[in-house]
Amino acid sequence: QSLKIGLIPADGIGKEVIPTAKAAIEALGSDIPKPEFIDLLAGFEHFAKNGIALPDETVNILKNECDCALFGSVSSPSRKVVGYSSPIVALRKQLDLYANIRPVTSVAANPGEKPNVDLVVVRENTECLYVKQENLIIGEHGKEARATRLITERASRRIGQMAFEIAQARPRKHLTVIHKSNVLSVTDGLFRETVRGVPSLPDVGGRFDGVTIAEQLVDSAVYRLFREPQIYDVMVAPNLYGDILSDAAAALVGSLGLVPSINAGDNFVMGEPVHGSAPDIAGQSIANPLASIRSAALMLRHLGYSKGADRLDKAVDEVIREGKVLTPDLGGKAKTGEVLDEVLRRI
Amino acid sequence: QSLKIGLIPADGIGKEVIPTAKAAIEALGSDIPKPEFIDLLAGFEHFAKNGIALPDETVNILKNECDCALFGSVSSPSRKVVGYSSPIVALRKQLDLYANIRPVTSVAANPGEKPNVDLVVVRENTECLYVKQENLIIGEHGKEARATRLITERASRRIGQMAFEIAQARPRKHLTVIHKSNVLSVTDGLFRETVRGVPSLPDVGGRFDGVTIAEQLVDSAVYRLFREPQIYDVMVAPNLYGDILSDAAAALVGSLGLVPSINAGDNFVMGEPVHGSAPDIAGQSIANPLASIRSAALMLRHLGYSKGADRLDKAVDEVIREGKVLTPDLGGKAKTGEVLDEVLRRI
Numbered sequence A, B: 001q002s003l004k005i006g007l008i009p010a011d012g013i014g015k016e017v018i019p020t021a022k023a024a025i026e027a028l029g030s031d032i033p034k035p036e037f038i039d040l041l042a043g044f045e046h047f048a049k050n051g052i053a054l055p056d057e058t059v060n061i062l063k064n065e066c067d068c069a070l071f072g073s074v075s076s077p078s079r080k081v082v083g084y085s086s087p088i089v090a091l092r093k094q095l096d097l098y099a100n101i102r103p104v105t106s107v108a109a110n111p112g113e114k115p116n117v118d119l120v121v122v123r124e125n126t127e128c129l130y131v132k133q134e135n136l137i138i139g140e141h142g143k144e145a146r147a148t149r150l151i152t153e154r155a156s157r158r159i160g161q162m163a164f165e166i167a168q169a170r171p172r173k174h175l176t177v178i179h180k181s182n183v184l185s186v187t188d189g190l191f192r193e194t195v196r197g198v199p200s201l202p203d204v205g206g207r208f209d210g211v212t213i214a215e216q217l218v219d220s221a222v223y224r225l226f227r228e229p230q231i232y233d234v235m236v237a238p239n240l241y242g243d244i245l246s247d248a249a250a251a252l253v254g255s256l257g258l259v260p261s262i263n264a265g266d267n268f269v270m271g272e273p274v275h276g277s278a279p280d281i282a283g284q285s286i287a288n289p290l291a292s293i294r295s296a297a298l299m300l301r302h303l304g305y306s307k308g309a310d311r312l313d314k315a316v317d318e319v320i321r322e323g324k325v326l327t328p329d330l331g332g333k334a335k336t337g338e339v340l341d342e343v344l345r346r347i
């Protein structure tokens, strides 16, 4: 039996880091079923050439042939491009990957960084402003654009449930619900109440009794994240707040180049580094491969291959702790391939 | 001739810090017209007692009798309260205070803080998700809540113009437009294009020729704000991003208790500390008065009384730099009144 992994490097440094995750997975040998990789297309560069950001074929192969996938990163056009729409947002929706799970942990803190970060951002991944229902009209005073922000009970409940599961499995068992219900009393009110209601759902029983629940307005959450990151264990947030919070948390631990994620649904999981396509450094072979390798580890862990995942994580942590072979985003001078080699030596 | 200043302490520590701003203004003597203060009601506590968060009388007196105002802070109910709606959001809209201007500057950085922050967040103050158009329906899978995010050309143009004016008057003359147009191509696309278009408006002439314009996605803006705050000079953002960004920036300089703002329109200005009502410390006389005193300075400066404003700012900066008499949020042991006395001695 094999493990079929779709690879979607997409744009920019995605093309440099996804191959490193592939190599790391291959190095695991018999800790996982024999991996089979399937190269798949998507991205802004693909759109620029072919007019399609996310080919149907990519989605079909992911759905019908793959057990899981790794996604790289997409570039954003610097001006509005007619017909272009982000393939990662589309993929999350089409595969119903409703949870974006982003653990942020400090391994070795440089000066100015926070030594005591150990949190997971659990981001709702299918709705909020990401439903992309927008329109433009010409009103009395010029153009007026409107976007819809959708928050449903169903999506809030399943992301809440996921967040409680994750909190329950961690030593501190602490969950903070992020919202802005002092302004958005209906939408964020629904999110807050629904997440808070998860422990009393009929099928939950007393399973989440040990989890403490707190809450915070998104603006003060960002403030406190920077001042006292140690107060956070698991944070659950609607889509856009989760997007911002995970970047904020990444800033505390040294580099976006360290922060992994998975996009998880009930039937599929896709690893994805939190960083973007980084056009400023693309093509120079200096992108940090660690976020992608960690994303592979998260993906494997989600699928139940915790032994393989542990080996990847341990190797990455050692390389960071040793601090000798690091890419420039971490103050080092190493190339992507050199960091990969260090990881491979330790797997 | 007198300067009529409405005082709306509202909730929590607002009631402790607004009197300090009043005292600081009174200490300015002949640098400003003789101040006359008018006490006005608003807030969640007022709502809890009287069922009204923002009395019409408050709005009428502000509109018809006051030259400017100082607002304290409002508490947010911990659960949805029928009929309650934030009075500060309502005031900004009813007085058409379309710009929320929040300068964040490091004066003396403690360990773990950033020494090189000197930026201004210029936040659009009337629309985005703050239009509060929300509804709830029962759909096939339970409750569905929707909110409208409104971005107009008119509001984007006037906030853009305000941001260019501010950037133009600063040494670096650098402006960063914050948006998320990779997802919100219509609404944030309109914001971005409109702000970028300001220098070529017919009535602008070449006035903004010296201003450099950059842009950033809101998630990476928060990331870079933590990593390299020195890259920012003036940031202009739609309402919600501005809310989050100003709290993020405040975290870098030691305390929300230091960060002032004004809500400015074409005909009125209202100073407001960026911090909230802080129920955890309210009533203990340990709230930091400096954000309110700085808000008074900003307000006076906006009205053209720069000599008075300079004296307030200088006194505040000295107290911070000296570092002996500070409230607990800055690691000190002083009471609100003791910090005020230090400021007054230096005015």
Ligand SMILES: CC(C)[C@H](C(=O)O)[C@@H](O)C(=O)O
Binding pocket: A074, A086, A088, A089, A243, A274, B182, B183, B219
């Ligand atoms: C590229 C962009 C659409 C995406 C998002 O906003 O979700 C990115 O910022 C992320 O965090 O994965």
Ligand SMILES: CC(C)[C@H](C(=O)O)[C@@H](O)C(=O)O
Binding pocket: A182, A183, A219, B074, B086, B088, B089, B243, B274
């Ligand atoms: C109290 C709240 C409505 C307000 C806002 O979101 O604008 C506050 O956070 C602020 O920044 O002034």
